[in-house]
Amino acid sequence: MPKMKTNSGAKKRFALTGSGKIKRKHAFKSHILTKKTKKQKRNLTQTGLVARVDVNSVKELLCLR
Numbered sequence: 104m105p106k107m108k109t110n111s112g113a114k115k116r117f118a119l120t121g122s123g124k125i126k127r128k129h130a131f132k133s134h135i136l137t138k139k140t141k142k143q144k145r146n147l148t149q150t151g152l153v154a155r156v157d158v159n160s161v162k163e164l165l166c167l168r
Contacts, residue, residue, distance in 0.1 A: 113164035125153040125161055
């Protein structure tokens with residue numbers, strides 16, 4: 104049986120933490136930034152964690168299951 108291939112879009116977007124959680128970046132930080140407040144842009148800069156309901160599907164894309 105051939106090897107599983109990691110989804111190349113997912114491997115660019117997600118990273119594992121030391122404790123095994125999945126890090127992600129926030130959306131809405133790429134363009135049309137003039138109408139967004141400084142506070143909103145600053146908060147979008149920080150990384151977040153993938154929601155609990157989405158963890159299994161992201162792990163499948165990254166071939167971690």
